Amino acid sequence: MPRIAVTVDGIKYEQDVEPRLLLVHLLRDHLGKTGTPIGCDTSNCGACTVLLDGKSVKSCSVLAVQADGSDVVTIEGLATNGSMHPMQQAFHEEHALQCGYCTPGMVMASIDLLRTDPDPSEEAIREGLEGNLCRCTGYCNIVRAVKRGAQNVGATS
Ligand code: FES
Numbered sequence: 001m002p003r004i005a006v007t008v009d010g011i012k013y014e015q016d017v018e019p020r021l022l023l024v025h026l027l028r029d030h031l032g033k034t035g036t037p038i039g040c041d042t043s044n045c046g047a048c049t050v051l052l053d054g055k056s057v058k059s060c061s062v063l064a065v066q067a068d069g070s071d072v073v074t075i076e077g078l079a080t081n082g083s084m085h086p087m088q089q090a091f092h093e094e095h096a097l098q099c100g101y102c103t104p105g106m107v108m109a110s111i112d113l114l115r116t117d118p119d120p121s122e123e124a125i126r127e128g129l130e131g132n133l134c135r136c137t138g139y140c141n142i143v144r145a146v147k148r149g150a151q152n153v154g155a156t157s
């Protein structure tokens with residue numbers, strides 16, 4: 001079995017993994033990062049989105065061995081000193097969730113969106129999040145939250 005080294009939410013792990021193991025299963029089943037949900041088995045829903053070396057990926061479409069030597073951030077690694085990340089705060093303030101199942105992926109994808117577009121238009125937000133599906137909210141509050149999150153992030157940087 002290949003042995004990989006991966007940093008997840010600031011902690012370095014060394015792990016023997018089966019070559020076919022998916023990153024999402026490494027996170028959830030081996031490292032206990034159950035904050036990253038699995039919403040489908042078709043790489044469609046985006047619920048499993050994490051940051052891999054700063055870029056959002058659907059962790060069900062990445063092999064764990066592909067993350068060897070990388071830095072992974074999950075929804076569980078966003079808060080600092082007990083304070084939510086500005087994007088998490090914005091989702092909270094805008095009531096941008098109902099069941100919450102899509103929320104970790106939405107937040108991670110939104111953070112990545114701001115990396116390339118710090119002040120996205122509504123259209124850019126909808127386009128940027130098109131790989132993340134929500135069954136509950138109708139997306140309006142999510143779009144508002146990302147707008148607000150962009151302001152929050154801008155105010156803290
Ligand atoms: S669980 Fe990864 S895209 Fe749905």
Ligand code: FES
Pocket residue numbers: 096097098099100101102103133134135136137
């Ligand atoms: S809040 Fe339920 S799927 Fe998005």
